[in-house]
Amino acid sequence: MSISRLGALSVDVTDLEAWRHVLVDLLGLHARPRESDQDPLLIRIDDRHHRIALYPASEDRIRTIMWEVDSPQELQETAERVSAEGIAVEWTNTVAPEERMALAAFRFVDRDGFPNEVCFGPTVDHLPLEQGRVIGGFVTGELGLGHVVLMCKDYPAAVDFYTRVLGFQLTDYIVWDGADATFMHCNARHHSLALMNECFSFKGGDFNHLMLEVASLDDVGRAYDIVNEAGIALQMTFGRHTNDGVTSFYLRTPSGFGIEIGYGGEKVNSDDWEVKTFRSPSRWGHEPQKAG
Structure with a gap:
């Protein structure tokens, strides 16, 4: 049993407007509405709630590399294997269900410092995707x-x-x-x-x-x-x-x-x-x- 696919990427960014200019203004990608300047800029490219999340921050760094598995059993067994390596595992299902971006997930940091998250049941958006003028579609x-x-x-x-x-x-x-x-x-x-x-x-x-x-x-x-x-x-x-x-x-x-x-x-x-x-x-x- 293993990871099934790459799900999403979250990044802390110091210049959110520069990112918006590239992804939204130039490449025409679909940005979800933000309610405040502190909210992340969430980018859709398919039926998922978002695939790229950009968080305003004082430092540019990778926030989370999100991986997906296909069953709760695979999620649990993957967490156990990571923990057996002496790597701390943090489960993220403590918020209200309607606030979660997946049914269940855990986080860990690998030996090189990359923050990973493994999830089961990522959120799907039923609303139509806004197609840009540049890119006609993505292979996901x-x-x-x-x-x-x-x-x-x-x-x-x-x-x-x-x-x-x-x-x-x-x-x-x-x-x-x-x-x-x-x-x-x-x-x-x-x-x-x-x-x-x-x-x-x-x-x-x-x-x-x-x-x-x-x-x-x-x-x-x-x-x-x-x-x-x-x-x-x-x-x-x-x-x-x-x-x-x-x-x-x-x-x-x-x-x-x-x-x-x-x-x-x-x-x-x-x-x-x-x-x-x-x-x-x-x-x-x-x-x-x-x-x-």
Whole structure:
């Protein structure tokens, strides 16, 4: 039993209006109404209540990486395995049921300091989604919210934890220029999680990027044009990956980490999947860009 999908990402941000400008004004994503300046900016991209939550704060940092399981039994057993590692588990079902974003959930912080939450029964919104003018749709559903890439101080230990304790399965590896990346899946999406060693300018505990998979290559192209025209900094240019075949670009968020917008990810057939090692992350493009 294991994690079933990536559910949502919550971030503490120092410049909420800059985030709103990128996600809402430029990319046209659906923002839920806020009642006060202290409320988070909640972003919808499908039938979930929200997939991205941005909290006004004095420091930019990841607040929660939300994972989902498919049954109360899996939730309980996952919590027990995490606790058996000597990691503190905090159950979050103390608020009134109507205030919860899931039927049940627990939180823990991994060895690199990443705050994780595992939930069962996330909230679904029955109201229609406001479609933006840029992106026609996202690939979510049973595949979840794209993927995240995390930088690790003790990289082998992190891979061991996420595979042995949380049940992620190996997809493949990329090794290049001192970088070592392990890609892992928990459903048919090529990877919902990738872990990397400390390399380039990244240290253990750094959040590298969130990937959002869109429904067409035109969605990627339109977003790329708009981001460039607006002068938004890139983390990596337009390109195509070697291992999952995704065509994408990476914009640099106001909080410093990247958001990858991509199309065409390969699906994993667990019955005959062959784990491979690639020597480059890109077939073409994806040139890294220095932070301004």
